[in-house]
Amino acid sequence: KILILDFGSQVTQLIARRVRDAGVFSEVYPYDVSDEFVRNYGAAGVILSGGPNSVIEGDDTPRVPQAVFELGVPVLGICYGMQAMAEQLGGKVENGKVREFGYAEVRAHGHTALLKDISDFTTPEGHGMLKVWMSHGDKVDELPPGFKLMASTPNCPIAGMADEARRMYAFQFHPEVTHTVQGKAIIARFVHEICGCKSDWNMPDYIAEAVEKIRQQVGTDEVILGLSGGVDSSVAAALIHRAIGDQLTCVFVDHGLLRLDEGKMVMEMFAENLGVNVIRIDAVDQFMGHLAGVSDPEAKRKIIGREFVEVFQVEAGKRKNAKWLAQGTIYPDVIESAGKGKKGHTIKSHHNVGGLPETLNLQLLEPLRELFKDEVRQLGVALGLPHDMVYRHPFPGPGLGVRILGEVKKEFADLLRRADAIFIDELRKTPFVLAAGASEATDNGIPHRNWYDATSQAFAVFLPVKSVGVMGDGRTYEYVVALRAVQTQDFMTAHWAHLPHELLGNVSNRIINEVRGINRVVYDISGKPPATIEWE
Ligand code: XMP
Numbered sequence: 001k002i003l004i005l006d007f008g009s010q011v012t013q014l015i016a017r018r019v020r021d022a023g024v025f026s027e028v029y030p031y032d033v034s035d036e037f038v039r040n041y042g043a044a045g046v047i048l049s050g051g052p053n054s055v056i057e058g059d060d061t062p063r064v065p066q067a068v069f070e071l072g073v074p075v076l077g078i079c080y081g082m083q084a085m086a087e088q089l090g091g092k093v094e095n096g097k098v099r100e101f102g103y104a105e106v107r108a109h110g111h112t113a114l115l116k117d118i119s120d121f122t123t124p125e126g127h128g129m130l131k132v133w134m135s136h137g138d139k140v141d142e143l144p145p146g147f148k149l150m151a152s153t154p155n156c157p158i159a160g161m162a163d164e165a166r167r168m169y170a171f172q173f174h175p176e177v178t179h180t181v182q183g184k185a186i187i188a189r190f191v192h193e194i195c196g197c198k199s200d201w202n203m204p205d206y207i208a209e210a211v212e213k214i215r216q217q218v219g220t221d222e223v224i225l226g227l228s229g230g231v232d233s234s235v236a237a238a239l240i241h242r243a244i245g246d247q248l249t250c251v252f253v254d255h256g257l258l259r260l261d262e263g264k265m266v267m268e269m270f271a272e273n274l275g276v277n278v279i280r281i282d283a284v285d286q287f288m289g290h291l292a293g294v295s296d297p298e299a300k301r302k303i304i305g306r307e308f309v310e311v312f313q314v315e316a317g318k319r320k321n322a323k324w325l326a327q328g329t330i331y332p333d334v335i336e337s338a339g340k341g342k343k344g345h346t347i348k349s350h351h352n353v354g355g356l357p358e359t360l361n362l363q364l365l366e367p368l369r370e371l372f373k374d375e376v377r378q379l380g381v382a383l384g385l386p387h388d389m390v391y392r393h394p395f396p397g398p399g400l401g402v403r404i405l406g407e408v409k410k411e412f413a414d415l416l417r418r419a420d421a422i423f424i425d426e427l428r429k430t431p432f433v434l435a436a437g438a439s440e441a442t443d444n445g446i447p448h449r450n451w452y453d454a455t456s457q458a459f460a461v462f463l464p465v466k467s468v469g470v471m472g473d474g475r476t477y478e479y480v481v482a483l484r485a486v487q488t489q490d491f492m493t494a495h496w497a498h499l500p501h502e503l504l505g506n507v508s509n510r511i512i513n514e515v516r517g518i519n520r521v522v523y524d525i526s527g528k529p530p531a532t533i534e535w536e
Contacts, residue, residue: 003043007051023199035067045195048081077170091144232328256284257399297536469519
């Protein structure tokens with residue numbers, strides 16, 4: 001396995017993704033792990049990520065644990081990782097006069113084992129060139145003893161360096177991002193040939209290992225899991241059920257703010273098809289009661305979170321033998337919460353992160369902790385969950401509670417659920433056709449079949465305002481529904497989706513005709529930022 005040390009780059013997770021794409025297991029840890037940790041980890045190679053700091057600002061800027069250089073395994077430094085490496089091994093780093101961000105063409109010096117025969121094109125003078133994504137202010141100015149030049153640009157004469165005797169390599173550019181065309185090949189070369197790792201990270205083996213690990217962890221104990229119908233908790237349930245069968249009990253809380261037929265779908269899928277123990281709790285009145293009269297978005301979120309814990313706790317309390325609480329925590333959640341307190345301030349409180357463990361006297365079982373989202377999806381498919389469920393758009397924990405603006409009422413939730421289902425239905429029914437000349441859009445190799453696949457998140461929002469309309473011979477005075485559809489990689493920034501007008505027209509007609517109480521449909525054309533994806 002490969003150890004990745006994180007110096008705070010935005011794209012560190014991508015390094016782990018690329019290494020796993022090459023079939024090799026890898027994990028990300030903060031750069032300040034101890035030397036002892038590094039020695040005991042058992043890495044076949046170490047990758048040092050980029051980061052926002054500058055090594056020339058002094059010794060208190062991040063440094064690589066000394067043990068990394070003494071392990072005798074290959075090391076690859078990227079961007080800041082390269083600069084820290086150069087600094088610590090006796091080279092010199094300078095503040096570059098010209099900053100470089102984005103696309104660059106780098107001359108590849110192919111005499112090293114890492115870059116040999118890897119290039120995008122050859123110049124008339126016969127130099128191999130790489131198309132890369134560069135980002136630097138500082139740069140290495142003097143090679144450390146033992147290193148030779150591996151890559152260069154006019155602005156950055158040392159864009160790559162190597163000490164092949166010690167198997168240490170470094171790049172100023174980012175091989176982990178897709179804009180670096182040969183990045184995948186470079187990382188595969190590093191882990192396979194330089195580190196000697198085999199491609200053995202695949203789903204069937206992973207399932208076998210994960211099942212064994214869960215069995216060992218819980219023994220004969222009982223496990224409970226809050227099943228929401230979302231991808232992560234569903235895949236966790238399927239995996240744990242595969243491992244321990246009836247020792248797992250899932251609790252599905254219907255708070256009245258779920259999508260149309262969600263409860264029915266969850267019961268069919270898990271209880272009937274997979275034979276999982278699922279307790280369905282109807283807590284609609286309890287939630288609606290507590291939400292009555294509350295219109296502040298954060299207050300609504302807090303109430304929904306609190307009531308969820310409350311309901312779950314009562315149910316857990318009944319299961320005297322339950323020793324474990326299973327959660328669908330995935331790897332990005334783990335990395336995120338391990339961040340060193342430098343996270344941006346909370347714009348919205350996400351209630352389903354944390355909360356449960358402290359109030360319940362249960363141990364945590366988190367079998368998806370090592371997986372990225374698309375790996376969770378692959379796992380779900382491999383475990384027999386339907387494609388459409390595994391590739392569903394994300395749905396927020398507070399559900400329709402944040403999509404009914406202002407005070408939540410059951411009547412509003414019922415209208416919204418139906419409007420939303422029509423929107424989703426039309427998105428799924430409308431084929432996605434690529435614009436002429438556009439390159440194929442996919443999510444990790446899965447082509448978009450329809451507009452549901454081609455959007456990252458799409459839903460309807462209930463606006464508690466009435467407007468005038470005509471229907472038949474009569475005047476109507478009814479509520480408004482807004483449609484929201486966005487495309488995004490990471491949900492931090494998003495574009496509004498340019499849905500075909502005909503699709504929008506069909507959705508509008510159907511909602512107004514089929515959902516009594518709605519006489520106007522509008523489309524949200526705001527990006528994030530400045531708007532958020534949800535309306536509250
Ligand atoms: P925003 O609205 O902040 O949403 O642009 C970004 C992503 O987060 C989801 N979201 C939530 N998820 N609890 C959740 O579990 C919440 O309170 C919550 N608020 C927003 C949102 O659906 C989108 O995918």
